Structures are given as structure tokens and as C-alpha cells.
Amino acid sequence: MKIALPILFILILAIIQITFASKLTVFGVRPNFVLAGLFVLLIFTKNFWDIILAAVIGGLIYDWNDYFFGLNAVVLILTFLIFWFFGKKYIVSRHFLPLLIFSIFGTAVFNLIYISLSYLIFHYNFFDYFLSARQLLEMGLNGLTALVFGSPFLVITKFKRV
Amino acid sequence: MMIAICGFLFFSIGSRKSSAANQGFVSQIFSPVRAYFLKAADSIADIFSGLLNSKNLKEENEKLIFQNRTLKSILNNYLEMKAENTALKEALKIKEQKNFEFILANVISRSPLNFSQSFTINQGADAGIKTGQPAIWAGQVLVGEVRDVSKNTSEIRATSDSEFRAAVFVGEDRTEAVLKGYGLEPAQLDLVPSQARVIVGDRIITSGLDKKFPRGLYLGEVKDVKVLEGKVFQKILVEPPLRWDELEEVLIIK
Numbered sequence: 001m002k003i004a005l006p007i008l009f010i011l012i013l014a015i016i017q018i019t020f021a022s023k024l025t026v027f028g029v030r031p032n033f034v035l036a037g038l039f040v041l042l043i044f045t046k047n048f049w050d051i052i053l054a055a056v057i058g059g060l061i062y063d064w065n066d067y068f069f070g071l072n073a074v075v076l077i078l079t080f081l082i083f084w085f086f087g088k089k090y091i092v093s094r095h096f097l098p099l100l101i102f103s104i105f106g107t108a109v110f111n112l113i114y115i116s117l118s119y120l121i122f123h124y125n126f127f128d129y130f131l132s133a134r135q136l137l138e139m140g141l142n143g144l145t146a147l148v149f150g151s152p153f154l155v156i157t158k159f160k161r162v
Numbered sequence: 163m164m165i166a167i168c169g170f171l172f173f174s175i176g177s178r179k180s181s182a183a184n185q186g187f188v189s190q191i192f193s194p195v196r197a198y199f200l201k202a203a204d205s206i207a208d209i210f211s212g213l214l215n216s217k218n219l220k221e222e223n224e225k226l227i228f229q230n231r232t233l234k235s236i237l238n239n240y241l242e243m244k245a246e247n248t249a250l251k252e253a254l255k256i257k258e259q260k261n262f263e264f265i266l267a268n269v270i271s272r273s274p275l276n277f278s279q280s281f282t283i284n285q286g287a288d289a290g291i292k293t294g295q296p297a298i299w300a301g302q303v304l305v306g307e308v309r310d311v312s313k314n315t316s317e318i319r320a321t322s323d324s325e326f327r328a329a330v331f332v333g334e335d336r337t338e339a340v341l342k343g344y345g346l347e348p349a350q351l352d353l354v355p356s357q358a359r360v361i362v363g364d365r366i367i368t369s370g371l372d373k374k375f376p377r378g379l380y381l382g383e384v385k386d387v388k389v390l391e392g393k394v395f396q397k398i399l400v401e402p403p404l405r406w407d408e409l410e411e412v413l414i415i416k
Contacts, residue, residue: 018271018272019272021274025407028276029346032274034274062274065272065273066273066274067273067309072274072275115277118277124277126277128324128345128347132346
């Protein structure tokens with residue numbers, strides 16, 4: 001049951017992303033729900049393999065609706081690994097601040113890896129987006145999205161402490 | 163006592179003639195009160211009958227809720243059919259004008275990230291869709307081209323995608339140009355010489371010279387024109403007529 005929860009959480013977010021997310025845009029920019037959800041899991045769950053599995057499932061759903069099959073799953077896993085091995089040690093407590101910082105910088109890392117790989121492997125050039133103001137907007141949006149999705153977990157953590 | 167009774171009888175017999183008028187007068191005075199009492203009595207009777215028939219009322223309420231839901235569902239079907247009918251009528255008009263064959267498809271998902279601008283439809287190779295076929299909507303508005311086809315689904319690259327290219331005519335002078343998608347940024351017209359006369363509001367249609375799209379499909383209007391000094395070509399931004407991420411159905415030209 002515990003394994004199913006992170007997967008279910010990411011599955012729902014991925015379905016929302018491919019269906020309704022285009023209606024939730026700010027200046028044409030959509031938040032990345034699965035990425036934000038992964039950072040919520042990164043901060044609030046402990047099981048490494050649960051999150052990897054959730055990243056694979058979220059990534060594959062993205063891939064079925066995107067140009068390059070497999071790329072989203074790979075990039076989501078890489079981003080998660082970077083933050084798990086190099087970032088997790090800096091998390092002192094389950095607080096909204098690490099969630100916000102991780103999701104903002106995580107967006108930049110995810111987009112950079114995605115754009116680089118799509119350019120190197122598939123010769124698609126999305127660097128214009130990465131260097132535009134919309135990239136900054138997406139970072140902010142993902143930060144807010146992670147806070148929204150993470151708020152129930154934050155509340156639960158607070159209650160557990162009490 | 164006897165005298166009083168006799169007096170009352172005498173008075174009542176004596177005044178029998180005017181009793182009808184008295185009765186009318188009394189009923190006039192008491193009629194609002196009587197109406198009030200009647201109403202109150204009715205309400206109390208209703209409450210009691212409601213209490214007694216509560217089971218029947220509940221059943222009736224459930225029946226009405228069910229009927230309401232059924233009617234809503236029928237209305238929904240009707241609206242769906244109406245929208246489809248409008249689209250097909252539009253397609254029929256174009257078919258008569260240009261002799262195109264169409265496949266009507268529903269949009270089932272949209273690209274998840276901000277990079278690629280594409281969507282998936284519920285018709286694929288089985289319905290006769292092939293790579294490169296144009297997708298249109300709202301009359302003759304070109305919304306994209308088929309990028310990838312599987313058995314039952316196809317992926318459509320929107321006109322705003324950074325890999326989208328189309329040969330076009332601009333304005334009344336029919337200046338030749340190439341429309342390029344720029345992702346979330348507005349699409350641009352490329353290869354328009356700086357001497358060419360292009361003004362804001364000029365209509366952009368496919369020229370058919372790329373042998374990719376039929377001539378005359380609408381792509382939008384000129385939004386902004388910049389003639390840069392020392393540059394051979396103008397920088398022209400395009401305003402699309404509709405947003406691809408709001409589409410629910412498209413027509414694929416066979």
C-alpha cells in the first residue's frame with residue numbers, strides 16, 4: 001500500500017498534466033506537475049525505489065504524449081538522482097523552504113538536461129526557451145505547484161510532531 | 163328570564179328581513195381572518211400529509227433526480243452532436259469548394275512540457291491517416307500537421323512548434339514567405355525581403371509551393387513588422403487565429 005501511494009500520486013499528476021495543464025497556463029507557460037510532485041516525494045518520503053518507480057511511470061506517461069520516447073523518464077530519473085545524492089544531505093527538516101528551493105532549481109536542472117539531450121540525440125533545438133524569461137516563470141510556477149502539492153504533507157508532518 | 167327570552171324572539175322575528183344584509187356585513191368583516199385561518203389550516207394539513215407521505219415524497223424526489231440526470235445526459239449528447247454537426251457542415255462546405263476528403267478526430271492528449279507543441283488524436287493508420295497530412299479546424303484554419311502515426315492514434319505537430327515550417331502568401335500582394343513556429347513565442351515569417359510591402363493585419367495563407375499543404379489554408383494575421391537596418395529580411399510576427407491547446411477536435415485532410 002505504501003509503495004502504491006507515491007505511484008498513484010505521480011500517476012494522477014501525469015494525467016492532469018497531459019489533459020488539463022494546458023488550461024492552467026501563465027503567459028503560455030505550463031507548470032510541470034510530475035516534476036513538482038517528485039520533489040514533494042523527495043522531501044517527504046524516504047524510500048528511494050518508490051520515487052524511482054514513480055519517476056519512471058510519470059516519465060513514461062509524458063513520453064507517450066511527447067516527441068522523444070524515453071527521454072522524459074530518463075531526464076526525470078537523472079534530475080531525481082542529482083537531488084537525492086547531492087541535495088538530500090542539505091535537508092535539515094521537512095520544511096516548505098527546501099521544497100521551494102529544490103523545485104525551483106530542479107526545474108532548471110530538468111530543463112537543461114532535457115534540452116541538451118534532445119539537441120544531442122534528436123537534433124531539436126529548444127535552447128531559445130531555456131534562455132527566455134518563460135524559463136524563469138516556469139521555475140517559479142513549479143515552485144508554487146510543489147508548495148501546493150506539498151502542503152498536505154507539511155500539515156501531516158506538523159501534526160505528527162505535535 | 164321569560165321576559166328576556168320573549169324579547170329576544172320578538173327581536174329576531176322582527177329583524178328577519180334585514181338578517182341577510184347583516185350576514186353579508188359580518189362575513190365581510192371576518193373574511194380576511196377566515197382566509198388566514200383557512201390558509202393556516204391548509205398548511206397544517208399539508209405538514210401532516212407530508213409527514214404521512216414522506217416515504218412517497220422521498221421516492222418521488224429520487225425519481226425526479228434520476229430524471230433530471232437522464233435529461234442532463236441527453237442534453238449533453240445533444241450538445242456534443244450539435245458541435246460535431248457544425249464541424250461536419252463546415253467540412254462539407256470546404257469539401258464542395260476544394261474537393262478535400264476529411265477525417266474527423268478528437269484530441270485525446272496534449273504534449274506535457276513547454277518545449278514541443280503537439281497533441282494526440284484518436285485516429286491513426288486504420289482511419290487512413292498518414293504522416294505529413296494537414297490538420298485544420300474552424301473553417302480552413304491550419305492548426306498543424308501529422309507528425310507521427312500509430313494504429314489508432316496520431317501525433318499532430320502544431321503550427322507554433324519550433325520545427326513547423328510552411329510556405330505562405332502574405333497580404334494582398336501575395337508576398338512569398340516561410341512561416342516558422344517558435345514554441346511559446348509568436349510564430350515568425352521568414353525570407354520576406356525588406357523591400358516587400360507587408361503591413362500589420364495582413365492575412366497569411368498557405369501557398370502550396372512546398373507541396374506539403376494545399377493552397378489557401380489560413381494561418382493568421384501579421385501582428386508586428388520590423389524592418390531592421392542592414393538586414394536583408396524583415397522580422398514579422400504572426401498572430402494565430404486560434405490556440406492549438408484549446409482544440410478538442412480537428413479535421414485531417416486526406
